[in-house]
Amino acid sequence: MQDTQEKTIPEEPLTIDPEPTADELDALEVMDMELSEDESEDAPISSQEDKKDALLVQKDQIIKEAQEKYLRVYAEMENYKKRKELEKADAIKFGNEKLVLALLPVLDSFDRAVQHAFEGSEKPEDALEGFVLIQKQFHTILEKIGVTPIEADNTPFDPNKHQAVMSEEKDGVESNTVIKVLQTGYLFHGKILRPSMVVVSK
Secondary structure, three states, X not given: OOOXXXXXXXOOOOOOOOOOOHHHHHHHHHHHHHHXXXXXXXXXXXXXXXXXXXXXXXXXXXXXXXXXXXXXHHHHHHHHHHHHHXXXXXXXXXXXXXXXXXXXXXXXXXXHHHHHHHHOOOOHHHHHHHHHHHHHHHHXXXXXXXXXXXXXXXXXXXXXXXXXXXXXXXXXXXXXXXXXXXXXXXXXXXXXXXXXXXXXXX
């Protein structure tokens, strides 16, 4: 299995221009009205300026809080997107993990059979029987994940399932019939994974 590196997603600058909520806009509108009223009221200038400064400070605080709130929401959304992208990458990378685990016992059986063959501890017929069992084990695993062989031998030629590589004369066989399978084809959950490579009668 190839070594994997953690996927790094460059951070994007926070360049949004958040808008205040309806309540915040109402509060700002009231402040603007109060500021306008203060300018028109017949009151001491110092008192008007103090109240105006206080309202401006309060207005700036509301705008600042709204901006900070929206920046936090934006940052959370960006983190969520990055997390989902990493999860998707991991799902693709490790999507075949269960299949690999299912195939490892077959590899173990092959390793033992080859070792016994080199050691000469088995009769040829016993070694052959061992390889036949391994073949059955492998086909059983494929069937469990939805891979099944295409029936082709002695069946009418079907261009959707069969790939004819040559044709031959054969007595007693109707033309356009599969008379030999050179390579078995397979279906994956009913979908053609690869067609059978066959010889067809003339």
